[in-house]
Amino acid sequence: HFSSQSRNLLAGKKVVITAGPTQERIDPVRYFTNHSSGKMGYAIAQAAKEQGAEVVLISGPTTLQVPDGIEVVHTISAQDMYEAVIKYFVHADIVIKSAAVADYRPKDTFLHKRKKQPGTWSVEMERTIDILKTIGEQKTTQLLVGFAAESENVEEYALSKLHSKNLDLIVANNILQEGAGFKGETNIIMTIAKDGRKKEYPVLSKIEAAKCIIEDIISYTKRQEH
Numbered sequence: 567h568f569s570s571q572s573r574n575l576l577a578g579k580k581v582v583i584t585a586g587p588t589q590e591r592i593d594p595v596r597y598f599t600n601h602s603s604g605k606m607g608y609a610i611a612q613a614a615k616e617q618g619a620e621v622v623l624i625s626g627p628t629t630l631q632v633p634d635g636i637e638v639v640h641t642i643s644a645q646d647m648y649e650a651v652i653k654y655f656v657h658a659d660i661v662i663k664s665a666a667v668a669d670y671r672p673k674d675t676f677l678h679k680r681k682k683q684p685g686t687w688s689v690e691m692e693r694t695i696d697i698l699k700t701i702g703e704q705k706t707t708q709l710l711v712g713f714a715a716e717s718e719n720v721e722e723y724a725l726s727k728l729h730s731k732n733l734d735l736i737v738a739n740n741i742l743q744e745g746a747g748f749k750g751e752t753n754i755i756m757t758i759a760k761d762g763r764k765k766e767y768p769v770l771s772k773i774e775a776a777k778c779i780i781e782d783i784i785s786y787t788k789r790q791e792h
């Protein structure tokens with residue numbers, strides 16, 4: 567363990583972080599999205615910067631202020647985010663995927679506003695690309711960190727994502743637990759590293775949780791060096 571006063575433990579490291587939701591367009595006025603505020607990802611970007619990292623934040627639509635000294639790439643859809651991640655991932659040392667990426671998008675999109683009609687409207691949805699799984703397949707030296715947002719069997723599902731997406735570390739949370747999840751100011755996280763090291767945290771502010779995630783990433787890299 568090292569003190570939280572430690573500074574510059576990521577000096578010279580390039581860290582790419584995704585944050586926020588994605589928006590999947592149907593027509594010029596309508597889209598599908600989710601409740602992600604982006605706060606967790608922005609806090610991780612800040613925590614990485616405080617450790618001296620060179621940070622690129624790939625952000626879906628949020629209302630958050632970008633911290634000074636962080637390069638931001640704004641994206642809207644899952645496809646946009648995928649293209650940005652692919653571009654920055656090659657030169658990254660660490661990639662942290664906290665974004666809540668839509669799993670589905672409307673199969674057909676309309677150039678003009680769709681007028682209302684009598685009766686029901688069914689929107690057919692198709693799968694988006696799994697960004698994290700794709701970079702897990704392509705990774706060389708990058709350390710890859712994913713999130714698992716679960717409402718049951720948290721540890722079991724998180725472990726299965728850790729392996730199926732070829733990650734080095736996964737941050738899991740139970741989105742139904744009071745004090746955790748997408749919208750609030752706090753989170754209750756568990757981190758599981760590929761070498762089996764597991765840490766469970768109490769309810770923390772997203773700022774504090776972000777510092778814990780960055781510390782767990784740093785201690786994982788230290789264990790790998792030995």
Ligand code: CTP
Binds near residue numbers: 696
């Ligand atoms: N993720 C991604 N691209 C997607 C979907 C998810 O990169 N199209 C990433 C998220 O950013 C997160 C991790 O995969 O880091 C896990 O996301 P999650 O929604 O918990 O898991 P899924 O693999 O999408 O599975 P499911 O939603 O069915 O639980």
Ligand code: CA
Binds near residue numbers: 667668669
């Ligand atoms: Ca998902």
